[in-house]
Amino acid sequence: MSVFTPVPESVLADWLKDYAIGRLVELKGISAGVQNSNFFVTTTLGRYVLTLFEGIPRAELPYYLHLMAHLARHGLPVPGPIANRHNEYLGTLQERPAALVVRLSGSSEMNPGLPHCEKVGAMLAGLHLAGQSYGRRQENPRGAAWRAATAQVVRPFLPADEQALLDAELAFQATIDVAALPAGAIHADLFRDNVLWDTDADGDVRIGGVIDFYFAGYDALLFDVAVTVNDWCSTPDGGLDGARAAALLDAYHAERPFTDAEVAAWPAMLRAAALRFWMSRATDFHLPRAGEMVLVKDPNEYRDILRLRIAGVPPLPR
Numbered sequence: 001m002s003v004f005t006p007v008p009e010s011v012l013a014d015w016l017k018d019y020a021i022g023r024l025v026e027l028k029g030i031s032a033g034v035q036n037s038n039f040f041v042t043t044t045l046g047r048y049v050l051t052l053f054e055g056i057p058r059a060e061l062p063y064y065l066h067l068m069a070h071l072a073r074h075g076l077p078v079p080g081p082i083a084n085r086h087n088e089y090l091g092t093l094q095e096r097p098a099a100l101v102v103r104l105s106g107s108s109e110m111n112p113g114l115p116h117c118e119k120v121g122a123m124l125a126g127l128h129l130a131g132q133s134y135g136r137r138q139e140n141p142r143g144a145a146w147r148a149a150t151a152q153v154v155r156p157f158l159p160a161d162e163q164a165l166l167d168a169e170l171a172f173q174a175t176i177d178v179a180a181l182p183a184g185a186i187h188a189d190l191f192r193d194n195v196l197w198d199t200d201a202d203g204d205v206r207i208g209g210v211i212d213f214y215f216a217g218y219d220a221l222l223f224d225v226a227v228t229v230n231d232w233c234s235t236p237d238g239g240l241d242g243a244r245a246a247a248l249l250d251a252y253h254a255e256r257p258f259t260d261a262e263v264a265a266w267p268a269m270l271r272a273a274a275l276r277f278w279m280s281r282a283t284d285f286h287l288p289r290a291g292e293m294v295l296v297k298d299p300n301e302y303r304d305i306l307r308l309r310i311a312g313v314p315p316l317p318r
């Protein structure tokens with residue numbers, strides 16, 4: 001359940017007077033997502049998603065909303081935010097920062113095949129290329145500094161073998177020269193549940209939408225590729241599915257060829273991406289946030305993915 005803050009219809013109808021999208025027809029809470037309060041909003045002029053931001057500092061929100069607008073303007077299937085009559089994307093509703101974005105079509109695919117992986121790879125490369133001309137910069141909120149700091153918070157809760165794994169991984173990651181890698185705006189959480197699939201006129205799968213940009217930031221583009229491959233191309237035990245990984249990576253490489261530095265850093269980035277989700281999930285598990293309805297995902301899934309990536313991975317295409 002993801003409605004932490006209820007919005008009465010009369011309050012929303014009044015708030016919408018500040019927008020040019022017509023009058024309220026229907027308001028429905030969305031029962032997915034764990035971070036914010038989300039609603040489907042239908043007006044006389046269209047279909048939108050309303051988000052009330054529950055935790056992200058207000059000052060950080062323009063980066064996300066303008067990034068979504070930038071990517072949508074570049075033709076990517078990203079929900080464009082709607083500006084109000086003051087030409088602002090960010091408003092205030094029920095004392096929360098709030099934004100309306102276009103509602104995109106489709107639903108997520110949790111068992112992706114090769115065509116899905118191929119399309120996600122090509123789309124991610126397009127996102128990175130379009131992101132190069134995005135003028136704002138905000139560091140990846142789950143970047144290397146966050147991972148190192150969070151590891152120290154989580155470490156006391158882990159058994160000895162996991163502490164050893166964590167210590168060794170942090171020491172290894174500290175030797176990686178991330179600054180040598182191409183960088184830019186990255187999504188940083190492009191999991192299967194953040195891509196909506198649709199079918200085109202020929203019945204082929206097509207990406208209808210990429211959502212949830214609220215972990216986006218400036219970092220190595222390869223880190224984003226690694227996050228995406230770890231989620232889309234893993235087998236149930238956490239191993240890499242070679243065919244799905246090749247489909248995703250070849251399609252990405254065709255749009256934005258990997259550099260030599262990226263080829264060298266690939267195993268390390270898959271490990272950094274695994275560490276990021278092991279740490280965030282372990283934090284949610286061992287230090288649950290009081291009073292919030294948080295869906296706790298299994299940290300061991302990403303501990304195991306980390307162990308398996310350390311054991312070896314196939315190289316990037318070149």
Ligand SMILES: Nc1ncnc2c1ncn2[C@@H]1O[C@H](COP(=O)(O)OP(=O)(O)OP(=O)(O)O)[C@@H](O)[C@H]1O
Binds near residue numbers: 035079101
């Ligand atoms: N622009 C959109 N178009 C269509 N559906 C959307 C859109 N934005 C969100 N949704 C729907 O709302 C659900 C929740 O959104 P989202 O994943 O952004 O939640 P969140 O709580 O903000 O983030 P998180 O997933 O990190 O918890 C999605 O699973 C999707 O079904």
Ligand SMILES: N[C@@H](CCO)C(=O)O
Binds near residue numbers: 191277280281297
């Ligand atoms: N994708 C994250 C959830 C937060 O977006 C995870 O699977 O841990």
